[in-house]
Amino acid sequence: MNSSIELPRDVYATEEHQMLLDSFREYIKNDVEPHREQWEEDTACSREAWLKAGELGFLGLTLDPKYGGAGLDFSYSAAIIEEMARLGPDSPGISMHSDIVIPYIEKHGSEEIKQKYLPKMATGEIIGSLGMTEPSTGSDVQAIRTTAKDMGDHYLINGSKTFITIGYTSDMTLTACQTEKGISLIIIDADLEGFTKGKPFKKLGLKTSDTCELFFDNVKVPKENLVGEEGKGFIYMMQELARERMIIALQAIGGVRGGMELTRQYTQERVAFKQPICGFQNTQFKMAEVVTQLEIHTAFVDRCTQLLVEGKLTPELASMAKYSATDMQGKMLDECLQLFGGYGFMWEYPIARLYADARVSRIYGGTNEIMKLMIARGIYSDYFKDLKAKMKARKLAQMNK
Ligand SMILES: Cc1cc2nc3c(=O)[nH]c(=O)nc-3n(C[C@H](O)[C@H](O)[C@H](O)COP(=O)(O)OP(=O)(O)OC[C@H]3O[C@@H](n4cnc5c(N)ncnc54)[C@H](O)[C@@H]3O)c2cc1C
Structure with a gap:
């Protein structure tokens, strides 16, 4: 790309970042793409690809x-998350495993x-x-119904989860459950009796990683598998969600960058009315919009990535990054696909996959409507604080009647 239309980026500027990216590109070329x-077809990637990613050091950056x-630090994860999305989607679900589940356990788990x-x-x-969503509740995490009953030396788990990324492939699920003290996070091993999995769903996109339902029928889980303190699960989830939202924002940036590069090339090669389609002013204007939107959002997402590395990213800023980058992703990849004409609708063209895979980014990790709620709570923090205090007082008054 011509550097005159690309923003200089500080976030992945070091030699170490570039070396990591080089070896990651080799991994994608040799172990993913073929x-x-x-x-x-399998709706999941192979175990060999996971083991290879582990061997090359990509699973615990x-x-x-x-x-x-x-x-x-997280900027290294960010570099490969974005690159994976640029070259194709995060097919094997690496970021779910490495950048969501591992940090939960590392931050909150016991040494054992x-x-x-x-x-x-x-x-x-x-x-x-990671198992949070249930058939009856997604956005309203506090309404989950899966229970973990304290039986002395173990928890007895009953309930179900749905839409779980790499749920079918995974060997364990970090699961949000209702305990006596409130929501708690418990690791449930896949081989435990009473733990069964539904068939991977047929999805609109992200076809190379599985998404499925999980069922718990009187599953006995050792007490040691509690992650952090009982009843603190909701607080942990709220703390960790900022990183999850940044992962999705980074994937959006990578996806649009990949789509823009493919479209730039295609529009110079495809001829209509005896000229390359990049000769039409409409194509030039659309690409000018795509590149401009991409660079504006890259700047914001990079800044948020830096804040996350420094431990200063607020949930509101993470929500802004996720909602704005994924909205932009949907609009810009739609424009790119349009410039491919009929070929853009064909699965063998990577632009079709980028477009299909983009749709879920406005839904998962908290829908974009929930992101706007989070941002609004920051804008009107005094109003919401006051409202909470009034509701608490009303509840107390009712209890005292
Ligand atoms: C491919 C895929 C992978 C996923 N991976 C995982 C995973 O690994 N682990 C996991 O736990 N979950 C996962 N999810 C679930 C995902 O996080 C939820 O689908 C998402 O949070 C939305 O929940 P829901 O589907 O129940 O929608 P609902 O909560 O039922 O929402 C339906 C609609 O109502 C809107 N809405 C809800 N509440 C409000 C409100 N207060 N104000 C305004 N609008 C509102 C929503 O924005 C949405 O448009 C995945 C989902 C998909 C599709």
């Missing part, structure tokens, strides 16, 4: 080296739990998924 069609990780799971998660021998 198998993509097969994985689409931010994880402490004492648990087998590389001990790097960390020793038990993290080293094998870094090698890809254990794959982890």
